[in-house]
Amino acid sequence: MVRRSGEATREEIRVAAARLFRERGFARTSVRDIAALAVTNPALVIRHFGTKELLFLDTMRFTIDDEPLLDVPLERFGERFIDVVLSQDDIRGVYLALVRGSNEAQIKVRLQAIHERTFVEPVRARLAGPDADVRARIAAAVVGGLLYALWVVEDEALLAADRDELIARYGALLQQALTGPTSPRPTAAPPR
Amino acid sequence: MVRRSGEATREEIRVAAARLFRERGFARTSVRDIAALAVTNPALVIRHFGTKELLFLDTMRFTIDDEPLLDVPLERFGERFIDVVLSQDDIRGVYLALVRGSNEAQIKVRLQAIHERTFVEPVRARLAGPDADVRARIAAAVVGGLLYALWVVEDEALLAADRDELIARYGALLQQALTGPTSPRPTAAPPR
DNA sequence: GTCTATACCTTGATAGAC
DNA sequence: GTCTATCAAGGTATAGAC
Numbered sequence: 001m002v003r004r005s006g007e008a009t010r011e012e013i014r015v016a017a018a019r020l021f022r023e024r025g026f027a028r029t030s031v032r033d034i035a036a037l038a039v040t041n042p043a044l045v046i047r048h049f050g051t052k053e054l055l056f057l058d059t060m061r062f063t064i065d066d067e068p069l070l071d072v073p074l075e076r077f078g079e080r081f082i083d084v085v086l087s088q089d090d091i092r093g094v095y096l097a098l099v100r101g102s103n104e105a106q107i108k109v110r111l112q113a114i115h116e117r118t119f120v121e122p123v124r125a126r127l128a129g130p131d132a133d134v135r136a137r138i139a140a141a142v143v144g145g146l147l148y149a150l151w152v153v154e155d156e157a158l159l160a161a162d163r164d165e166l167i168a169r170y171g172a173l174l175q176q177a178l179t180g181p182t183s184p185r186p187t188a189a190p191p192r
Numbered sequence: 193m194v195r196r197s198g199e200a201t202r203e204e205i206r207v208a209a210a211r212l213f214r215e216r217g218f219a220r221t222s223v224r225d226i227a228a229l230a231v232t233n234p235a236l237v238i239r240h241f242g243t244k245e246l247l248f249l250d251t252m253r254f255t256i257d258d259e260p261l262l263d264v265p266l267e268r269f270g271e272r273f274i275d276v277v278l279s280q281d282d283i284r285g286v287y288l289a290l291v292r293g294s295n296e297a298q299i300k301v302r303l304q305a306i307h308e309r310t311f312v313e314p315v316r317a318r319l320a321g322p323d324a325d326v327r328a329r330i331a332a333a334v335v336g337g338l339l340y341a342l343w344v345v346e347d348e349a350l351l352a353a354d355r356d357e358l359i360a361r362y363g364a365l366l367q368q369a370l371t372g373p374t375s376p377r378p379t380a381a382p383p384r
Numbered sequence: 385g386t387c388t389a390t391a392c393c394t395t396g397a398t399a400g401a402c
Numbered sequence: 403g404t405c406t407a408t409c410a411a412g413g414t415a416t417a418g419a420c
């Protein structure tokens with residue numbers, strides 16, 4: 001077998017791990033599988049990354065391209081945000097692996113960090129007022145709900161739904177969380 | 193050690209398994225742990241239930257008490273539904289274990305079934321019109337988002353938030369999904 | 385400094401004695 | 403119906419070859 005530099009081997013392990021973790025998740029991916037795909041052996045995987053969990057954390061990252069969020073007016077932020085989240089293909093595998101792996105303490109911490117940075121912060125940055133933080137967190141929960149329904153549960157009817165209609169409907173809901181009233185009856189006169 | 197009847201042993205294994213799976217999840221609970229807690233041995237656990245996964249499926253069930261949903265007027269259904277879901281303590285452990293275990297094919301099927309029966313169906317039963325199904329599924333996603341944020345991610349600010357305020361805010365949002373308009377600007381005149 | 389061979393321990397599952 | 407012994411797979415560690 002060809003001798004590679006340490007860095008090259010490390011990288012091949014990383015690539016193999018990233019692929020398998022995304023496709024099969026943490027639990028169903030063995031260190032031996034990763035080693036085989038990287039054409040090396042399990043011991044080396046551990047030697048380079050310490051533990052399977054650390055390797056997982058090293059490879060399961062993503063950042064959304066939030067540029068499309070900056071130029072949109074606040075009234076259309078909801079729809080745009082849903083559009084952005086659903087458009088970035090690489091999110092799905094990582095998100096799924098993180099959610100399903102969140103039994104492990106460190107993976108849960110990573111999920112929290114990504115939730116905060118990807119879903120809470122971009123929203124809160126656009127809001128003001130005393131309830132900006134709560135609104136942003138509720139909005140993040142709503143966004144998480146869509147990913148949960150589509151990717152974790154795999155609600156077949158939602159997956160089959162027209163993409164634009166889904167974005168419009170769910171975007172409107174998210175918009176409500178951002179800029180809508182708090183009371184349940186927005187069009188009625190406030191009580192008393 | 194005292195000899196028990198087969199049925200009694202089965203039941204003790206079930207109780208031990210239910211507790212450990214709820215507390216630690218599927219991956220972090222070993223058949224040996226379950227056997228130890230049930231004061232028996234691993235072989236018997238497998239003999240009685242086939243595999244660890246089948247034992248998991250046997251014990252991880254829940255049904256919500258949907259009686260409080262039946263007498264509430266549709267305009268208040270959103271808030272009431274959130275209230276009910278957050279009030280039933282036994283949901284949390286099972287829901288979490290199912291989500292995190294959904295890497296396993298059969299566990300995912302169970303999660304889908306529970307999602308459908310617990311979150312989609314009660315909502316759809318109260319709606320009419322051509323978009324009743326989509327609305328119900330989107331509403332279920334919204335509800336799932338709250339459980340996800342609270343229990344999977346454990347958003348600390350949301351967990352610390354005033355329970356009634358959270359129910360009011362999130363309930364209003366859910367209500368929007370049920371009976372609100374589809375367009376993003378509910379208070380404005382419809383375009384053209 | 386890189387890598388291979390090997391072995392250790394835990395875990396899910398099975399076989400066979402009682 | 404119950405238990406002991408055992409296996410195979412998987413995560414991890416280490417010794418030593420190159």
